[in-house]
Amino acid sequence: MSRLITIIFSIFATFTSVAVSSPKNIILLIGDGMGYAEIALTRAYEFNGDEGLFIDTMKNSGSVIVKQLMIDDPSKIEFAGESASGGTTISTGNRTSSGRVAVRAEDGAHYKTILEEAQERGFKTGLVTTSIITDATPASFAAHAQNRYCFIQSSGACNTHNDTPIIEQMLDHNVDVMLGGGYNLLRASDAEGSTIKKKAENLGYTIVTERQNFLDLKQGTKTLGVFSNGHMPVEWVGPGGRGADLVKVDDNRVVIFPEAAVCEINPSHEGMPRLEEMSKFALENLKNDGAGFFLMIEGASIDKQAHIAKPCGTIGEMLAFDRTIRIAVEFAKEHGDTAVIVTADHGQATQVIYKPETYDGSPIRRDLIPGLYQLLLTKGGHELGAYYGTNNINDQSHTGVNVPIYTYGMDNAEDLMGVIQQTEIYGAMKEFLFN
Amino acid sequence: MLKFIISIIGIFSINVFAQAAPKNVILLIGDGMGEAEIAATRNYEFDSGPGLFVDTIREKASAIVISKRNDDASLIAFVGDSASGGTALATGILTSVRRISTTAQYGEPIKTIVEEAKENGFKVGLVTTAVITDATPASFAAHVNNRYCMKAGDLSCLPGEKPIIDQMLELDVDVLLGGGHRLLSAIKDTITIEEFAISSDYEVAKDLKGFTRMGHSKNLLGVFSDYHLPRLWQAEDGKVAEKVILSDDGNVIFPKAQQCIVNPSSKDIPTLEMMTKKALNNLSTDNEKGFFLMVEGASIDKAAHDSDICGSMGAMLEFDRTVKLAIEYAKIHENTVVIVTADHGGSTQNIHHPYYENYKRTGKNIPGLYELLVTKGGNEMAIYYGTNNASDQVHTGINVPIYSFGLPDDLVFKGTIKQTEIKGTMAKFLFE
Secondary structure (H helix, E strand, C coil): CHHHHHHHHHHHHHHHHHHHCCCEEEEEEEECCCCHHHHHHHHHHHHCCCCCCHHHHCCEEEEEECCEECCCCCCCEECCCCHHHHHHHHHHCCCCECCCECECCCCCCECCCHHHHHHHCCCEEEEEEEEECCCHHHHHHHCCECCCCCCCCCCHHHHCCCCCCHHHHHHHCCCCEEEEECCHHHHCECCCCCEHHHHHHHCCCEEECCHHHHHCCCCCCCEEEECCCCCCCCCEECHHHCCCECCEECCCCEEECCCCECCEECHHHCCCCCHHHHHHHHHHHHCCCCCEEEEEEEECHHHHHHHCCCHHHHHHHHHHHHHHHHHHHHHHHHHCCEEEEEEECCECCCEEECCCCCCCCCCCEHHHCCCEEEEEECCCCCEEEEEECCCCCCCCCCECCCEEEEEECCCCHHHHCEEEECCHHHHHHHHHHHC | CHHHHHHHHHHHHHHHHCCCCCEEEEEEEECCCCHHHHHHHHHHHHCCCCCCCHHHCCCEEEEECCEECCCCCCCEECCCCHHHHHHHHHHCCCCECCCECECCCCCCECCCHHHHHHHCCCEEEEEEEEECCCHHHHHHHCCECCCCCCCCCCCCCCCCCCCHHHHHHHCCCCEEEEECHHHHCCEECCEEHHHHHHHCCEEEECCHHHHHHCCCCCEEEEECCCCCCCCCEEECCCCCCECCEECCCCEEECCCCECEEECHHHCCCCCHHHHHHHHHHHHHCCCCCEEEEEEEECHHHHHHHCCCHHHHHHHHHHHHHHHHHHHHHHHHCCCEEEEEEECCECCCEEECCCCHHHCCCEHHHCCCEEEEEECCCCCEEEEEECCCCCCCCCCECCCEEEEEECCCHHHCCCCEEECCHHHHHHHHHHHC
């Protein structure tokens, strides 16, 4: 019965909101490489597998099928995704091949993004990330490039396809708020032989590079905030910066387990604005009485730390991302007409495996743990095995697995429940924002 | 609008029959069926498009799976097995791996939903593609300290401990279908299990012929292979995922892409769907109270342990067809709830195609076991098992999916739940 009422209510709500045309907002939060495994690792470490993650309280959920097209033959499917193709699928509703930013796999033709469409209709827009702001995920919303590494004029990746560098496209796009890493981008030359910094200033951007200046910044200004050289430092590290590694063995090739590790605050994160601070700023800045806004927030290093087999890094970033989701949902509760969509672009390699004991209690030998392993001690004093087995070269492979999706405040929430294709997210966002 | 009309019809039909109809729960457990195992199957069979029945179930959530340590029950282990997972589903209580509905460290028995259902006058059935005494079915109808205490004489039985098969028959489980010829000749008191079952009014079948004859006037004990039922699929070369071969320059030589073929030894064995149909028919006959039926797709996990992706996917597809059958049954039988979930996650990973990033791959790139497959639609897919290079991949601690059909709105699983919550919901639906 309650569903019936909800349906009737949502029908009315839709009509009403169209009639008075109040602003509509979307806060899209992308946990890069945030699969169920990365969430489970974080839940285990911080909350001992119990309640505590905000994301676990979101009732409207589904799971998303992720794939991409093959570079050499886009008629063929590759069953594991990547941030550029995943970003493109979310921002445009189209599949593309690895490394492509909002362009078609076959011929590089540009796909219009949800951010571009929102701008055309008078919405304010924002991109917030913990990576360099030109990284694949934010770029997929406000740029078009054949190769995701075409950041600036001097990037080799621009030459092969004669693309305009991503940073220049993003500035020309007039995105109202862009926050993340990359103050090195400011020094780069632009197409006119000037610098990116000058270009941004000429376009009316206020540029900030320090946390304190940023926090003191007046709302309502068009903001370009870049707080680190390249990607922003992560919040947490393992003891001595160590992550997972090949296990050591004794003379009988029996594994010697080190003492369980406790995650530490990363000293180089000090002085950085946190993801939730950047997100709060963006929300206040973009809030308007006109059409509304589209804001994408990325927790970028959940993935980046998994690539290098650093579970503490992933956990710290996942917790920051989770706190940011709470802020987004609280904003939506307070302001209404705001949809919060939380998802990931692709799966990662992280696996939680047994505390080091074999199933039958026999000694663990080298062959039993061929990949990279780190034993952690959770906040509640339980042992937790984090494992990365897809390779031993410090660059774990993404995995092709469904990623979760959670929503709050969507009158068309049913569109994103059950099992969906990643291409369907774009349509559901459009439906919410524009119809 | 269509959805709207359907909701109204749904509400009316529940109200009309609420008083009269018996209540039934069909719990389907895909052993080790994580999102990764489902994704691999979807990719292989349907090139990741529509086709899997589970993908059409709208009520979907994810369940947190953990277990306890047996050396210290106050400590958590973040990975479960079929015994701890089965116990969590059957009793709502966390225990340690290998334990069958007994408490971690202390070994106290914990009452299961099947026992409660029997007490309340419901019929009960357990159907699996494993040996019927395997951890998953056992967790619903037995209490032992070690899952391998299956029959009299098994070394895992503690002195005086009653084996699983003895407990299952004494509980008078109405339908038991799966594998396990070897159980029949075990001794219970002074007679064999087979003799005991017959004397307890069970109809016993050992092959497809006997299965076909099985009716609904007696309890059913059907075992159709010596131990676990054979897997439906195997790779065409008969191999499983392996370490990749290296060329002289140290780079990986990728294997030829395989297709899955039917495993010849699976012929003349009743399928999971056939067994489930038989169970539904038996349990619903002359039954005014209702039934609890657990159906397990066991080989999704068993094959993944062996890094046998074809075995795992064949089992997943058979399980998926059985889910469809169960929901179709629920659609035409009022007050029937279908719950689909897994006991724990597996180790299967889909990784990038060998072309990815265009770098040459050395042995260090692929330390685990690898298999390249060509899907039904002609796409190549790379399957990887990296947790172990011995003979047995390990489970992983990851949420597993949970789907439901037919639960009242206030009981539907949404978002993220704990595995231990499922039993309470089933009990509430059946007994309140």
